[in-house]
Amino acid sequence: MSRVIHFEIHADDPERAVRFYGSVFGWQMKKWQGPEDYWLITTGDGPGINGGLMRRRGPGPAQGQPVNAYVCTIGSTRLEEDVRKVEASGGKTVVPKMAIPGVGWLVYVVDTEGNIFGLMQEDAQAK
DSSP states (O other): OOOOOEEEEEESSHHHHHHHHHHHHOOEEEEOOSSSOEEEEEOOSSSSOEEEEEEOOSOOOOTTSOOOSOOOEEEOSSHHHHHHHHHHTTOEEEEEEEEETTTEEEEEEEOTTSOEEEEEEEOTTOO
16 A cells, blocks of 8 residues: 655745744755755654645646645644634635534635644544
């Protein structure tokens, strides 16, 4: 079985996106020394994956349109606090907190670049 081993965030303004993800999640970003502007993302020390960030090469996601690509969901132990950080850093909530029964609580947000992602707090009691 194959597993996801890397993700990429595409951004109109990579420096703005680096600031957003650093301030909201504390992710470490290091600019790659290769031939293109590319930042390597370290999301933490525990289980999970790391990724990259690059300048968008085409039109960004259309606001108000349904999702038509992969969506990453980031684990949270303080969901409401993380949503406040997203909004304080220039992002927006697009689908408010909802229960996934027996699993946890899920919120969908967009970053400063218009990319949607989920925030999930595990809670077996969610209904």
